[in-house]
Amino acid sequence: MASEVKVPALGESVTEATVGEWLKKPGDAVALDEPIASLETDKVAVEVPSPVAGILSEQLVAVGDTVQVGAVIATVEAGDGAAAANPAAAAKAAPAPTPAAAPAPSPAEExxxxxxxxxxxxxxxxxxxxxxxxxxxxxxxxxxxxxxxxxxxxxxxxxAPAPAASAPSPSPAPSASGERREERVKMTRLRQTIAKRLKSAQEDAALLTTFNDVDMTAVIAARDAYKDLFAKKHGIKLGFMSFFAKAATLALKDVPAVNAQIQGDEIVYFDYVDLSVAVSAPNGLVVPVVRNVDRMSFAEIEQAIAAYGQKAKEGTLTMADMQGGTFTISNGGVFGSLMSTPIINPPQSAVLGLHRIEDRPVARNGQVVIRPMMYLALSYDHRIIDGREAVTALKIIKEAIEDPMRLLIDL
CATH class of the missing domain: 4.10.320.10 (E3-binding domain)
Structure with missing residues (x-):
């Protein structure tokens, strides 16, 4: 009996997806809950599992097609798929041939x-x-x-060294010098969505960016002093992101407008901080949300960010991981960026951009000294955040990083 394979629920407000890839072809054996297709939504890739064990009998849509939630995309003929999906187990169960042993399969064949x-x-x-x-x-x-x-x-x-050739082979004809090539690649649904959202942010919001620089000496010293004990106790490395998350929380509590959103003709203020952390994924930039970061310890923040980073690399982020967020931190410094003007993540009203740390000469107590400095950038929606509020928030972040004791005494 054939069972229908339907597009699963994709998350709140997401009603359609694009068929990114078929993982099985007609005639292939599939096990129960084994992924047979990969769908691309506006934010993440979603795998569609088989509802039964059997044989994939038909693909009803092609790669690149847009499908709605609940649509039937394939059929699976229930039956001996489970056994067929595990030929190794079936081979073990079969009696061994008596005349002569078959040649042992090569490692690649196994x-x-x-x-x-x-x-x-x-x-x-x-x-x-x-x-x-x-x-x-x-x-x-x-x-x-x-x-x-x-x-x-x-x-x-x-x-690995190339194997020695037993006989010289003719060299292929050299390519024509100055050859010019073009390649056209269809944008993924994720990249299309990123493009639309960024352009929409520029058109709808009154974007402005304020800059400051921060002396990283104190944070680097604290990290160096406690990183081994921190890793031993919590099983995670102590990074800079938890310091900036804590510092941003202080700023957002003191300047609520930076943590607010415009919804229709109303301004919504949040008494919590759900921090969107921009991370790089194979298909583009994604922003999973660390919820209630204002109530979390340094270790909990580092563990949450590390877990999201791993899921982003593996392509296993879910829609629930990406929804919400009241403020964003984007760290372009990991890619070597010295300074940038980040774009807000709608409907949020502000984003903090971090950049690379480099030694620069600065004046301290009338003396020129070399300190590890970082440029900070706060892009904000001027419709809801005044310049005074933006500058004040960034100054609070700068002072908390330069004097981490402020993070402990909530100052």
Whole structure:
């Protein structure tokens, strides 16, 4: 009996998605809840599982098609799919041939005999590095491949010496000098959404950016002094982001307009801080939300951000991870940015941009000294935040970072 495969619920206010990739083709065996297709929504990639074990009998939509929540995209014929999906187990159950033993399969054949389900991040890495996933031994849960496995295999392949040729082969004709090429690639739904939201932010909001610089000496000293004890106790590295999250919380409590939003003809003020943290994902920039960051410890903040960063790399962020947020921190410094004017993340009204730390000469007590300095940028919607409020908020963040004791005494 054929079972229908439907587009699952994709999250609040999300009603459609684009078929990004088929993970199984007609005739392939599928297990219960095994992903058979990957859908791209406005924010994340969503895998569609099989409702039954059996054989994928038909694909009803093509890659690139737009599908609605609840739409039928494929059918699965229930039956012996579970057994077919695990030929290795079936082989063990079968009696051994009596005349003569068959030749032992090669390692590559053993790996390829058990079909693997690859996550979107792993599939992208396989295509990017040009490696055969069936020849790689996975280190993830249940032996599944991770992105790191693919990268390691690609590096090992690159480092391996080329086999000596038994006979000289003719060299291919050299490409014409000055050859010009073009490539057209359809924008993913995520990239289209990013483009629309950023353009909308520029058109709807009265954007302005205020700058300051911050001396990182005290934070670096505190981090160096306690990073080993912190990691030993909490199992996570002590980074700079938790300091800035705490400092931003102080600023948002003192200057509520920076943590507010315009909704229709009303201004909504929040007495909590849900912090959107911009992280880089394979398909573009995403902003998962650390909720109630104003109530969290340094360790809880670091653990939450690290978990979201890992999910972003693996392509497993969910719609729930991305919804909400009252304020955003974007750290362009990890990519080497010296200064930028970040764009707000609607409907939020402000975003804090962090940049790279570099030694610069500054005046201290009438003397020129070298200090680790960072430029800070606060972009804000001038419709709701006045310049005085924006400058005050950024000054509070600067003072808290330069004197971390303020973070402890809420000053």
């Amino acid at each position: 790996e390829s005999s058990d079909p693997q389900t690859l996550s979107p991040a792993v599939r992208r890495a396989v295509l990017e590095y040009g490696v055969d996933p069936s020849t790689i031994k996975g280190t993830g849960k249940d032996g599944r491949l991770t992105k790191e496995d693919v990268i390691a295999a690609a590096q090992a392949k690159k480092a």
